[in-house]
Amino acid sequence: MSDERSRREVLGTAARGAALVGLAGLTGVLAVKANKTYAWSIDITKCVNSKLGALGVDVCEACATDCVLTLSAVRAVNEFSECGRCYICPAYYDITSAVGPDGLPSEKLCPRDAIEREAIGWIDPDDPANNFYEYTIDEKLCNGCGRCVMECKEPAGLGSIRLEVRHNVCLDCNRCSIATACPEEAYERDALSTV
Ligand code: SF4
Ligand code: SF4
Numbered sequence: 001m002s003d004e005r006s007r008r009e010v011l012g013t014a015a016r017g018a019a020l021v022g023l024a025g026l027t028g029v030l031a032v033k034a035n036k037t038y039a040w041s042i043d044i045t046k047c048v049n050s051k052l053g054a055l056g057v058d059v060c061e062a063c064a065t066d067c068v069l070t071l072s073a074v075r076a077v078n079e080f081s082e083c084g085r086c087y088i089c090p091a092y093y094d095i096t097s098a099v100g101p102d103g104l105p106s107e108k109l110c111p112r113d114a115i116e117r118e119a120i121g122w123i124d125p126d127d128p129a130n131n132f133y134e135y136t137i138d139e140k141l142c143n144g145c146g147r148c149v150m151e152c153k154e155p156a157g158l159g160s161i162r163l164e165v166r167h168n169v170c171l172d173c174n175r176c177s178i179a180t181a182c183p184e185e186a187y188e189r190d191a192l193s194t195v
């Protein structure tokens with residue numbers, strides 16, 4: 001992507017965001033860097049949604065609600081190599097919902113239906129719990145609300161889902177409003193070459 005093109009795209013995204021979010025958005029827009037040197041990232045060891053031992057606490061949705069962009073620059077990512085490919089994934093299903101006739105929870109967890117579930121290989125109908133599934137996050141739908149991250153933790157999950165700042169979308173605001181809102185000080189601003 002050329003500098004000129006990336007500048008146009010960033011400003012185009014910025015203009016749309018500013019129209020929708022008003023002054024807060026404009027503050028972020030004015031902070032757009034044509035040539036980024038630094039970038040915001042999330043320390044997942046600090047984020048309450050992924051932090052080990054943070055069970056039975058309220059999910060933090062500030063990554064979804066506090067970005068200056070209409071659709072936050074934060075997305076959930078499922079690290080396939082760490083995923084258990086569970087038959088009943090607690091990040092995909094709302095495991096507190098009623099069980100349907102197929103033996104599965106009747107409701108999904110994601111409020112934006114951003115998680116896709118696809119069977120891996122041949123499915124044995126006689127032994128459903130011994131079948132495996134791939135869970136993929138649709139980046140066009142996900143807003144980084146973190147609910148799936150909170151649920152995919154031991155003992156129910158393996159912690160394979162985390163939140164990430166998308167650097168091709170993020171405006172790299174000098175004062176990231178999510179960083180300001182983050183209750184865990186999990187936002188870091190690093191030299192781009194190191195993130
Ligand atoms: S972070 Fe929120 S919107 Fe994104 S996949 Fe998870 S539950 Fe859905
Ligand atoms: S710096 Fe923060 S508030 Fe600004 S666009 Fe990026 S994630 Fe959103």
Ligand code: SF4
Binds near residue numbers: 047060062186187
């Ligand atoms: S604001 Fe901080 S604690 Fe909340 S979801 Fe984002 S990184 Fe995690």
